[in-house]
Amino acid sequence: xxxxxxxxxxxxxxxxxxxxxxxxxxxxxxxxxxxxxxxxxxxxxxxxxxxxxxxxxxxxxxxxxxxxxxxxxxxxxxxxxxxxxxxxxxxxxxxxxxxxxxxxxxxxxxxxxxxxxxxxxxxxxxxxxxxxxxxxxxxxxxxxxxxxxxxxxxxxxxxxxxxxxxxxxxxxxxxxxxxxxxxxxxxxxxxxxxxxxxxxxxxxxxxxxxxxxxxxxxxxxxxxxxxxxxxxxxxxxxxxxxxxxxxxxxxxxxxxxxxxxxxxxxxxxxxxxxxxxxxxxxxxxxxxxxxxxxxxxxxxxxxxxxxxxxxxxxxxxxxxxxxxxxxxxxxxxxxxxxxxxxxxxxxxxxxxxxxxxx
Amino acid sequence: xxxxxxxxxxxxxxxxxxxxxxxxxxxxxxxxxxxxxxxxxxxxxxxxxxxxxxxxxxxxxxxxxxxxxxxxxxxxxxxxxxxxxxxxxxxxxxxxxxxxxxxxxxxxxxxxxxxxxxxxxxxxxxxxxxxxxxxxxxxxxxxxxxxxxxxxxxxxxxxxxxxxxxxxxxxxxxxxxxxxxxxxxxxxxxxxxxxxxxxxxxxxxxxxxxxxxxxxxxxxxxxxxxxxxxxxxxxxxxxxxxxxxxxxxxxxxxxxxxxxxxxxxxxxxxxxxxxxxxxxxxxxxxxxxxxxxxxxxxxxxxxxxxxxxxxxxxxxxxxxxxxxxxxxxxxxxxxxxxxxxxxxxxxxxxxxxxxxxx
DNA sequence: CTGAAAGCGCTTACAG
DNA sequence: CTGAAAGCGCTTACAG
Numbered sequence: 001x002x003x004x005x006x007x008x009x010x011x012x013x014x015x016x017x018x019x020x021x022x023x024x025x026x027x028x029x030x031x032x033x034x035x036x037x038x039x040x041x042x043x044x045x046x047x048x049x050x051x052x053x054x055x056x057x058x059x060x061x062x063x064x065x066x067x068x069x070x071x072x073x074x075x076x077x078x079x080x081x082x083x084x085x086x087x088x089x090x091x092x093x094x095x096x097x098x099x100x101x102x103x104x105x106x107x108x109x110x111x112x113x114x115x116x117x118x119x120x121x122x123x124x125x126x127x128x129x130x131x132x133x134x135x136x137x138x139x140x141x142x143x144x145x146x147x148x149x150x151x152x153x154x155x156x157x158x159x160x161x162x163x164x165x166x167x168x169x170x171x172x173x174x175x176x177x178x179x180x181x182x183x184x185x186x187x188x189x190x191x192x193x194x195x196x197x198x199x200x201x202x203x204x205x206x207x208x209x210x211x212x213x214x215x216x217x218x219x220x221x222x223x224x225x226x227x228x229x230x231x232x233x234x235x236x237x238x239x240x241x242x243x244x245x246x247x248x249x250x251x252x253x254x255x256x257x258x259x260x261x262x263x264x265x266x267x268x269x270x271x272x273x274x275x276x277x278x279x280x281x282x283x284x285x286x287x288x289x290x291x292x293x294x295x296x297x298x299x300x301x302x303x304x305x306x307x308x309x310x311x312x313x314x315x316x317x318x319x320x321x322x323x324x325x326x327x328x329x330x331x332x333x334x335x336x337x338x339x340x341x342x343x344x345x346x347x348x349x350x351x352x353x354x355x356x357x358x
Numbered sequence: 359x360x361x362x363x364x365x366x367x368x369x370x371x372x373x374x375x376x377x378x379x380x381x382x383x384x385x386x387x388x389x390x391x392x393x394x395x396x397x398x399x400x401x402x403x404x405x406x407x408x409x410x411x412x413x414x415x416x417x418x419x420x421x422x423x424x425x426x427x428x429x430x431x432x433x434x435x436x437x438x439x440x441x442x443x444x445x446x447x448x449x450x451x452x453x454x455x456x457x458x459x460x461x462x463x464x465x466x467x468x469x470x471x472x473x474x475x476x477x478x479x480x481x482x483x484x485x486x487x488x489x490x491x492x493x494x495x496x497x498x499x500x501x502x503x504x505x506x507x508x509x510x511x512x513x514x515x516x517x518x519x520x521x522x523x524x525x526x527x528x529x530x531x532x533x534x535x536x537x538x539x540x541x542x543x544x545x546x547x548x549x550x551x552x553x554x555x556x557x558x559x560x561x562x563x564x565x566x567x568x569x570x571x572x573x574x575x576x577x578x579x580x581x582x583x584x585x586x587x588x589x590x591x592x593x594x595x596x597x598x599x600x601x602x603x604x605x606x607x608x609x610x611x612x613x614x615x616x617x618x619x620x621x622x623x624x625x626x627x628x629x630x631x632x633x634x635x636x637x638x639x640x641x642x643x644x645x646x647x648x649x650x651x652x653x654x655x656x657x658x659x660x661x662x663x664x665x666x667x668x669x670x671x672x673x674x675x676x677x678x679x680x681x682x683x684x685x686x687x688x689x690x691x692x693x694x695x696x697x698x699x700x701x702x703x704x705x706x707x708x709x710x711x712x713x714x715x716x
Numbered sequence: 717c718t719g720a721a722a723g724c725g726c727t728t729a730c731a732g
Numbered sequence: 733c734t735g736a737a738a739g740c741g742c743t744t745a746c747a748g
Contacts, residue, residue, distance in 0.1 A: 017725070089440075107453050107463050125420070278665055307632065425724050426742045
């Protein structure tokens, strides 16, 4: 054919915009317009180009797009740890949301300590067009200042502080926790305990407050609502964190403190499933029956909560949808979007049901 | 200064090889040599270039490197699901191994069904220099054929089939399971049950066989070793999979079958922690005490195994190290490396200890 | 051991 | 609505 576009060892032998254009009788520039979905194209031209792309099995070279267009088509998950129960679901949600929008998900770990002390190293070579920042990193001021200074796009997930500072995605924890309070009341419980989450964490405040308010509205005597903190939780302020199995261990002393009260609670709500599972384990090791002697509920609807005996009552946030919104805010743009609080769902299982035998 | 390299809106205002070279008194080509660690550079030149890179806060533009060099500096994790307990640790290991070698980790989900039926869509736009393929994907022939056909580099993790087909990383499950068998024998158990893993899975074969062999060597009567399969496990052959909480649920019927035997086992080893946790939960819901009435052990050392009551005896594979080796085989090259079996560790906890009261 | 030239495959900034 | 030219920042393929 005497082609003046000899196929070198480039791009795995793939066609280029130039070659697609030649087949379609247009310039490479117009193929580029089609790739990027630019509107000003005659419908017939569009069809011809699409046909040519299909015929040549064309895939745009992402490195070239990245170089010329100064964007990477990568989105990056910035997280302090990979051990939380919800991590797998966060990654699953982000992976799918990215795939649906022709983006790739990159994972970057950043210890909370580093986010507080020396975040610059982390983003020396920013390799993403946008960042999804999980708690507690999304409440580390030095990291946020760095992101702002570098002009990087980011979305925070359930940030504790300064909700208007950046795009953010929330779940409506309050409604779920109030429903849980009501559920426990309806079962006949009258004395309640709460194991609070990491201090300074927005979700900690919301869940603790909602639980108390829900109980008070149901008619619980304020003297019968006890709150304790598990020792050594993640603390955004000083960069220390306790996670995974360490978190469950720390629930033991918290449960002990609640049981040591003069009028101990018969129902307990823990900030998250790890703490709840730890509380269940401690109760069982003390010879108590759950829920017969004490009911326990968590938050997150982690897989494992459904696996243990008794299965854990918990609250589910729609993480898949929330991650989809986070990605959409990064890819499509955030302008003018209101902050949305995704609805959560109470999952009643046998760690609270049926009502206690007393 | 009258620079002939005006700083346009490129690369976030970063310096280029050209500018670094000018400061160091060499060409951009030589800067490129430094970036890529090419050996043939005079030490003094090397020093000057490094100083210039530091002075200009130079970071190479990865998109340009990718375009010209025809590689992406991305590695990709190919996995059928993100819900296994060990997933978080796999990702953690890969993330760190990639960061240490200046690579980025991309996550790509591929349902087993798709790997068996239409893997081509998955890799239409290969965006990585190498792939880490987890079970059960690493035993899906159509996916492997596609990877081979496209000439893509990949490392399989504990593949079931054809261990020599590609670079692969293994753990020495056999040694761990034999140690477990011995541990149970030493506790005084004489009748044993095993809940097997997904059929066709290499790890299933190894763990089942090693458990039986270990018991026989200890002196157990073959008639007192029972093996059952949990229904509906992941099956590479037909693309169906059952994971996470579904896996734990399926352990219930398996335990029932073992307990229904004329001489039921007093100690059970399950293929993985999910199955073991499900078996513990079922035993407890039947009113049995673990380990008093029946001892249960798993495999994986998942976080959750340590959180439940009783804490789960299990076997830990060094996933972090294994992922490091996988990445190293992709980045540095695999030529001439022998297959290594990473040592595993028996973690004795209270789901088997102390010995049963009978 | 080092460099000048060319080009990877796109998109930008114009022009018509 | 479409195109010719230039160039993003590197590395390849030479040359010396």
